[in-house]
Amino acid sequence: MATDYDAPRKKDDDVESDSLEELQARRAEASGSPEVDGDEENAAAEEFELPGADLSNEELSVQVVPRQDDEFTCSICFLVHHRSQLADTDDGQPVCADCAD
Template identity: 65%
Template sequence: MATDYDSPRKTDDDSAEDSLAELRDRRADASSGRTDVDETDLAESLELPGADLSDEELSVRVIPPQADEFTCSRCFLVHHRSQRAAGRDDQQICRECAA
């Protein structure tokens, strides 16, 4: 809630003027455990243009790691052996993860 610092502050006399019924209503609103629930599922009702991929087939050619490549044990990416961190014989770690 935004605060207007230029407005005059309430004094004790002003707070006494608040009606008891108004204070009870505020307390009931603040202490209600009810949560607002959106009845419509937004994810299902939202339709993006060109998003229908039901007829598409994924075809990717997977190439196994070559003899001069290694898989980093931290980021699990395949790197060329020139990217291997020096002094790490027990674990194969790339330079980016070692930094």
């Protein structure tokens, strides 16, 4: 439940004077979140794999593209970047703009 920390705090005698119906009405107004159907939630959860799950029967199909002429491999992060990301060279090795910062 969200709390408004900017709202003035109630004193103990104010809390005791609130009726049960008034407190329930405030809670209903504050929650205001729609009900979630359990079947939809379970269906969404089935789409995700948990860490450590057995993936031995799964097969990856990824096409590996070789580095292009206008790309370089950063000598610090070892990622392939476009030459527009070349910031500096460290002992003749290319360094990307992210690692040069």
